[in-house]
Amino acid sequence: MYVAVKGGEAAIANAHKMLADRRRGDRSLPAITVEQLVEQLGLAVDRVMAEASLYAPALAALAVKQARGDMIEAIFLLRAYRTTLPRFGASRPLETGEMVAERRVSATYKDLPGGQVLGPTFDYTHRLLDPELAADAPVDPAPAREHEGEPLTRVSDILAHEDLIERAFTGDPDQMPEEPSGDLTREPMEFPMPRDLRLQALARGDEGFLLALGYSTQRGYGRTHPFAGEIRIGEVEVEMDVPELGFAVALGRIRVTECQMVNQFAGSAKLAPQFTRGYGLVFGQSERKAMAMALVDRSLRAGELGEDRVAPAQDEEFVISHADNVQATGFVEHLKLPHYVDFQAELDLVRRLRAEFEAARAGKDDATAREAAE
Amino acid sequence: MTMAQFDTQAVSGGFTDPVFEAQAAFRALMDASARPGTIHDLPAGLAPPAPLGAGSGAVMLALCDPDTPVWLAEALRGEAVSAWIAFQCGAPIVGDGASAAFAFAAANDMPALSALSAGTQEYPDRATTLVVEVEAFEGGEEIMIEGPGILGRSRIAPMGLPHSFLNERAGNRALFPRGVDVVLVCGSRVMALPRSTVLSRKSEQEAN
Amino acid sequence: MTASQREHATAAGSEDDPGRGLKALMDILAASPGAEIAAAADALGELPEAAPVRGPETGLVMLRGRIGGDGAPFNLGEAAVTRATVRLAGGAVGHAYALGQDREKARLSAVLAALWSEGTRREAILRDVLEPLAEARAAETSRTRREAAATRVDFFTMVRGDD
Numbered sequence: 001m002y003v004a005v006k007g008g009e010a011a012i013a014n015a016h017k018m019l020a021d022r023r024r025g026d027r028s029l030p031a032i033t034v035e036q037l038v039e040q041l042g043l044a045v046d047r048v049m050a051e052a053s054l055y056a057p058a059l060a061a062l063a064v065k066q067a068r069g070d071m072i073e074a075i076f077l078l079r080a081y082r083t084t085l086p087r088f089g090a091s092r093p094l095e096t097g098e099m100v101a102e103r104r105v106s107a108t109y110k111d112l113p114g115g116q117v118l119g120p121t122f123d124y125t126h127r128l129l130d131p132e133l134a135a136d137a138p139v140d141p142a143p144a145r146e147h148e149g150e151p152l153t154r155v156s157d158i159l160a161h162e163d164l165i166e167r168a169f170t171g172d173p174d175q176m177p178e179e180p181s182g183d184l185t186r187e188p189m190e191f192p193m194p195r196d197l198r199l200q201a202l203a204r205g206d207e208g209f210l211l212a213l214g215y216s217t218q219r220g221y222g223r224t225h226p227f228a229g230e231i232r233i234g235e236v237e238v239e240m241d242v243p244e245l246g247f248a249v250a251l252g253r254i255r256v257t258e259c260q261m262v263n264q265f266a267g268s269a270k271l272a273p274q275f276t277r278g279y280g281l282v283f284g285q286s287e288r289k290a291m292a293m294a295l296v297d298r299s300l301r302a303g304e305l306g307e308d309r310v311a312p313a314q315d316e317e318f319v320i321s322h323a324d325n326v327q328a329t330g331f332v333e334h335l336k337l338p339h340y341v342d343f344q345a346e347l348d349l350v351r352r353l354r355a356e357f358e359a360a361r362a363g364k365d366d367a368t369a370r371e372a373a374e
Numbered sequence: 375m376t377m378a379q380f381d382t383q384a385v386s387g388g389f390t391d392p393v394f395e396a397q398a399a400f401r402a403l404m405d406a407s408a409r410p411g412t413i414h415d416l417p418a419g420l421a422p423p424a425p426l427g428a429g430s431g432a433v434m435l436a437l438c439d440p441d442t443p444v445w446l447a448e449a450l451r452g453e454a455v456s457a458w459i460a461f462q463c464g465a466p467i468v469g470d471g472a473s474a475a476f477a478f479a480a481a482n483d484m485p486a487l488s489a490l491s492a493g494t495q496e497y498p499d500r501a502t503t504l505v506v507e508v509e510a511f512e513g514g515e516e517i518m519i520e521g522p523g524i525l526g527r528s529r530i531a532p533m534g535l536p537h538s539f540l541n542e543r544a545g546n547r548a549l550f551p552r553g554v555d556v557v558l559v560c561g562s563r564v565m566a567l568p569r570s571t572v573l574s575r576k577s578e579q580e581a582n
Numbered sequence: 583m584t585a586s587q588r589e590h591a592t593a594a595g596s597e598d599d600p601g602r603g604l605k606a607l608m609d610i611l612a613a614s615p616g617a618e619i620a621a622a623a624d625a626l627g628e629l630p631e632a633a634p635v636r637g638p639e640t641g642l643v644m645l646r647g648r649i650g651g652d653g654a655p656f657n658l659g660e661a662a663v664t665r666a667t668v669r670l671a672g673g674a675v676g677h678a679y680a681l682g683q684d685r686e687k688a689r690l691s692a693v694l695a696a697l698w699s700e701g702t703r704r705e706a707i708l709r710d711v712l713e714p715l716a717e718a719r720a721a722e723t724s725r726t727r728r729e730a731a732a733t734r735v736d737f738f739t740m741v742r743g744d745d
Contacts, residue, residue, distance in 0.1 A: 049659075050659070053659035053660060054642070054659065054660050054661070054662065055645065055659065055660070055661035055662065055681070056661065056662035056682070056683070058682070058683065059662060059683070082642060082660060085640060085641045085642045085662070086439065086639075086641040086642070087439065087440055087441065087641060087642045087643070087644065087660070088440065088464065088641045088642065088643050088663055088665060088679075089440045089464055089643055089644070090440070090643065090644040090645075090646060090657075091643055091644065091645045091646055091661075092646065093646040093647060093648045093655045094645060094646065094647050094648070094658070095648075096647070096648070096651050097651060097652065100723055100726055100727065101730060102726060102729070102730050103730070103733075110737060111737065115734045115735060116734065116735040117730050117731070117733055117734045117735075118733040118734070118735065119730055119733055120733075142729040142732070143729070143732045144725065144728035144729050144731070144732050145728055145731040145732040145734075146728065147728075147731055148724060148727040148728055148731055149727060149730065149731040149734060154651060154652075156650065156651070156652075167650075167653070168648065168649055168650025168651060168652045168653030168654075169649070169650070169652075169653040169654050176653070176654050177654050177655065178655065179655065180646065180654075180655050180656050180657050183644065183657050184657070185657075185660075186441060195649060195656075196649060196654060196655065196656035196657070197656070197657075199647070199649060199656045199658075200656055200657045200658070200659075203647075203658050203659055204659060234726075234730075235726075238643070238645060238661065238681060240643055240679065242677065242679060243460030243461070243464055244384060244385075244457065244460050244461040244667075244677060245604075245605075245677060247605055248605075249605055249608045249609060249612065249679055250608075250609040250612055250613060251612050251643065251661075251663055251679050251680055251681045252612045252613050252680055252681035252682070253613065253681075254645070254661065254681065256647075256658075258651060260650070260651060277650055279649055279650045279651070281647045281651075281658055283658070283659055382669065382673050382675060385635045385636070385667055385669065385675055386635075461636075461667075
């Protein structure tokens with residue numbers, strides 16, 4: 001129950017001024033700029049874009065600054081902003097096979113066409129804090145090699161030659177839909193939920209939540225025997241059919257991370273033994289999120305693949321309903337709002353129960369004393 | 375028609391002040407729906423390609439966007455109207471009335487209400503809203519209306535509606551809370567007959 | 583710009599497919615930073631007066647991916663997109679759509695698209711705007727590819743034991 005409470009305006013105004021003061025911090029230091037955040041804390045900006053479900057680097061960086069680096073607050077700010085904008089339409093599906101990749105690795109084939117391209121990875125760093133970074137030491141440009149490299153063949157295409165892996169679209173290829181079956185931002189959630197809607201929810205889901213769920217499947221809670229078939233990070237072109245033009249135009253490029261998980265599958269009554277797939281696609285550079293998403297996508301396919309649903313990561317209502325950190329923080333944090341009347345009611349109830357309990361105990365004590373006396 | 379002329383027609387005749395005119399059109403529709411049978415002014419000055427009328431155009435630009443499939447009656451289907459809709463609001467045009475959020479027609483070219491979506495029991499809001507251009511708001515057959523938003527009973531006499539309209543409305547009414555909502559437009563004025571409004575012939579009422 | 587891109591662009595406005603060269607121009611404008619477009623447009627000299635028809639305005643485009651990379655589409659998330667439509671005195675209309683929130687870039691891109699559609703200054707637009715911007719984008723892409731190639735692992739095999 002909520003009650004209207006008046007007062008507190010001055011306290012609120014001063015709290016906001018105090019927030020602005022603390023956000024700015026020591027005035028003898030230069031203020032951080034949005035451009036600096038985009039360039040130098042790019043992965044934080046990427047995470048805000050991914051979980052806000054809005055690709056807009058400068059706005060995401062502003063949100064990070066405004067939120068003092070609180071990522072979920074920044075995601076909340078960007079989500080709120082997107083509600084103020086009209087929607088112009090939908091893009092054509094991104095063709096990740098044509099990505100200008102900075103990184104592409106596979107854990108299943110050492111010598112796949114295009115090779116193992118490490119890109120700007122934290123892997124193989126020693127995780128030792130670097131005191132030089134604390135200063136502004138000059139940084140060399142990235143080395144380049146004259147050869148631009150071969151096209152990057154998808155790992156799933158290699159396995160497809162032997163027909164040992166399921167196709168991305170398991171039905172009749174002529175029946176592949178041209179439009180998604182729905183849009184979470186437009187229609188209320190319903191379960192069971194088709195896979196395209198689950199992927200939309202996972203793509204904007206909380207990285208920590210998906211990471212923990214993915215980890216749980218590896219530890220035995222809905223095991224799916226995964227291999228990281230392929231991970232690629234890079235830029236893809238966005239194309240949209242513009243109705244007033246009558247043809248599609250490119251709107252520019254965005255950075256995405258894609259993970260194709262390859263999962264061992266012993267087969268079912270209907271399906272021959274083969275590899276199945278889990279898929280992750282995330283705005284920006286976030287391998288951890290894309291991998292976790294692919295693990296969870298695969299585990300949520302338990303029903304479709306005739307597997308027993310026994311673990312949390314296989315329960316789509318549990319996973320999808322709790323993956324959104326803006327919803328989660330809203331409900332958890334609302335507990336700090338005034339619940340004075342609720343609490344008074346509960347207090348009265350507990351007082352009355354306690355009185356009844358005491359009275360009953362006193363009565364029992366009297367009876368016991370009487371028995372003892374007899 | 376050259377590309378340039380085609381473009382010019384498509385990009386002309388919309389709202390000149392999109393924010394305020396869309397708000398004014400929305401307000402007129404809201405008031406019209408809250409008080410069925412009353413007449414309200416839409417923003418004037420729109421000039422969609424013929425035969426789409428100015429009032430229908432205003433309703434369309436206020437309510438339709440890429441998320442609302444639009445169905446057009448036969449007479450409205452043409453390149454000029456399609457191009458205008460594409461540029462002005464981006465609504466997809468569909469051939470099946472049952473999948474449309476909005477349907478536009480002239481009174482003499484109206485689809486059967488049963489050919490449109492009545493929504494579902496869980497989501498009755500997913501019904502089609504039918505926007506009909508009538509010849510005039512007065513001078514037609516007299517119809518009594520009653521229901522939410524109407525004090526007692528009220529009389530309307532829009533001109534040009536097909537004779538079957540009242541029977542269809544009765545069928546539509548039987549689906550409640552599902553059902554098609556109807557908006558009548560004449561010039562730049564609008565009247566709403568939401569699904570909750572019960573229509574009957576005045577002559578039948580007198581007979582009773 | 584490659585020969586095929588150039589052919590693609592100059593085929594523009596041919597009677598059978600009036601949109602082709604326009605698409606090449608719009609694609610490159612969308613991919614280029616506003617400041618580069620402004621600098622390139624300076625070379626064209628005085629631009630005609632253009633009346634705003636719509637925008638510049640920022641909105642959303644829902645970006646779609648494919649399940650498994652090549653399967654059925656799904657909604658990945660939205661992107662901020664800014665668009666503009668302008669009309670020149672002679673009636674030619676130009677549109678622009680690009681990722682981001684740069685309104686001046688959208689307006690100028692729409693003016694250039696309208697000029698292209700008008701048809702009288704295509705050679706100049708091709709020479710001063712389309713080609714230099716396309717070359718700059720191609721150089722960036724090539725640089726990224728070469729930097730990535732430098733991080734490609736060259737495996738070598740260690741042979742152990744005899745024969």
